[in-house]
Amino acid sequence: MSGRLPALRCTDAAAFGRVAVLMGGDTSERAVSLDSGRNVLAALRSRGVDADGVDGVPALLDALQAGRFQRVFNILHGGVGENGVLQGLLQALGVPFTGSGVLGSALTMDKIRTKQVWLSEGLPTPRYERLPKGADLRAAADRLGYPVFVKPSGEGSSVGVFRVLSEADLVPAIDFAAAYDGELLMEQMVRGDELTVGILGGIALPSIRIVPAGEWYDYHAKYIADDTQYLCPGLEGDDEADIRDLALRAFHAAACSGWGRVDVMRDRERGLQLIEINTAPGMTGHSLVPKAAAQLGCDYAELCWRVLEQTL
Template sequence: MSTMPGPCRVSDPAVFGRVAVLMGGTSAEREVSLASGGNVLEALRSRDVDAFGVDGVPALVELIGKGRVDRVFNILHGGDGENGVLQGLLQALGVPYTGPGVLGSALTLDKIRTKQVWMAAGLPTPRYVRLPGGDDRGPEDIRNAARELGLPVFVKPSCEGSSVAVSRVLTEADLDDAVEVATSYPGELLMEQMVVGDEFTVAILADGTTHHTLPSIRIVPAGEWYDYNAKYVADDNQYLCPGLEGRAEDEIRRLALAAFETAACSGWGRVDVMRDRTSGAFLLLEINTAPGMTSHSLVPKAAAQVGIGFEELCWRVLEGTTGEGLTP
């Protein structure tokens, strides 16, 4: 399976026009988005792209209305940056943007609906229980769901990323803490059977209309699991790339690509996968359609493995703009 996209399709940065790097916003992932956006902005400017930072959707709409935006590099993590709202807005206004379109973005931010689509397509994913939001969910619902699935489990918001508000429940004693976190979150929750094994991620990068998988990364957190602190703060995790060899590497990348395309995704993204330690089976967790681009982020690590540096990676993502085609 090819790991290397072809040559860059654009050589003149002027082709991209005025590029708004959209970051920040109001979601729980604001700080991570600002860090990612700052890195992307610096990388694009280093290659003479006429790029500038924009904090949040309202500021972007104002600039579009004034005719100051030709293209958007979306690095707005979570919320309206990944739920289809931004994508629909830009599509209606005729402004090209990076990442998947309306359907792929809206679907994959919702972990429950993504799993339903995967299961309908026969793709493997851990067993789960949907916990309704708001007043329709009580503490006993969470305990009953844990009994149905059997411990250990994860409890996580269906529509958040970066391990925000995620609880790991190993024993009955952990349920009280999970209930406390869960009851403070108003939206739907996903309770998912915990897979005991190794965690992997596979980056996807478009080259024209073709999607390429980059080498898998095996994530070995220094702590007990890969939580928010491990993702964005800690410096003692291990990232093994490629994470696998031979047939297993081919298999995980085929599965990741199938998951990405089945969920109507395009452009670029990252697919998270677990491998059961006992059976060796791969199980899909989720898709990130605006992956982090911080010093701890995984897509740049995978790209570097095949000789694509950070600046070139940002350029290639911009080449994959959804909407108006690029003319090299």
């Protein structure tokens, strides 16, 4: 397994033209996206790239119609930033952009359909129940068996995720489901190590094992707490090779490209289990892809450059 990234394909910042760093928007992940976007913008500028931040898709469309940008670094988390809408718009306008295309973005924004693809390819993922509006959460939990997670099928950053250890814990999830318009996923809880693998240009980066101070890796542990441990590489020897291979297979099976992050759990009995794919991963000070890239000698600014050069 190589411990190095290939040489840069481009060394001239002028080759990118003027770059829009798309961030913010109006999704539940706005705050995280703004943090990521500010960091990416500063990193690109530090390497001489002519880049400006743009908040949300309507502002981006106005700027593109005015001819202000030649390409887009998409760091708009969730919603239209990751569900294929933005990607279809940019493809129609002939504007290069970072990350996956329409199919990979739309598919992986839907956790249920992603799992269906993985299962069709024989890839391991926890048992689940699809919960349309009005579904009986208690009956679904009885079929799966406790403990379970309940989460929106189309949100990220642990938004609206409920850890349900017993029937008594279902009440908050039931209340959330009653007010939520979208589809929910109920998934068997995996007891074991929480891991993630960044993907960069067809290469699986070293895995990261996440060890939160609390009982699980929730929004607070991801973006606020400073006591979460990140062990990289997360596994050793053949186990590390296996998780990187699985992550690449899962990424490609879901029609993803460019860069992203594959979240994996290692069950004590069933081994590696795929959880989800993020096609516009966080780039904050707590984010995981930069930590993994650093293990291969790639600092934050170089990582942003490598993501952007995939648009050439």
